Amino acid sequence: MGCRRCSSPVHRILHGMVGATKAVLGLDRAAPEVAQVRRAICDECPHAIHCRAGGPCWCGRLWDGIRAHRPTCGCSIPLKVRVRHEQCPLGQW
Numbered sequence: 658m659g660c661r662r663c664s665s666p667v668h669r670i671l672h673g674m675v676g677a678t679k680a681v682l683g684l685d686r687a688a689p690e691v692a693q694v695r696r697a698i699c700d701e702c703p704h705a706i707h708c709r710a711g712g713p714c715w716c717g718r719l720w721d722g723i724r725a726h727r728p729t730c731g732c733s734i735p736l737k738v739r740v741r742h743e744q745c746p747l748g749q750w
């Protein structure tokens with residue numbers, strides 16, 4: 658993933674859609690233990706938005722990620738952690 662702030666909103670939306678598609682289809686899959694560690698890190702992150710059912714759901718607000726005026730990406734954490742080549746926008750994993 659390149660410089661988030663250098664890319665356009667369209668590029669960021671497309672990146673998110675490709676990542677979500679990979680996660681759903683099981684492409685570029687991270688090892689289960691890697692996804693588990695990533696999710697645990699997100700669970701402790703102050704930027705994560707948690708689901709009502711518990712656990713981290715979103716890496717900040719989607720709109721913030723599209724506009725890139727905050728460091729978070731707005732991605733779905735359960736999907737993002739499952740894609741091997743995804744990265745935390747804050748470098749936490």
Ligand code: SF4
Nearest residue numbers: 699702705716745749
């Ligand atoms: S991906 Fe990074 S910034 Fe986003 S919630 Fe997880 S640890 Fe926090």
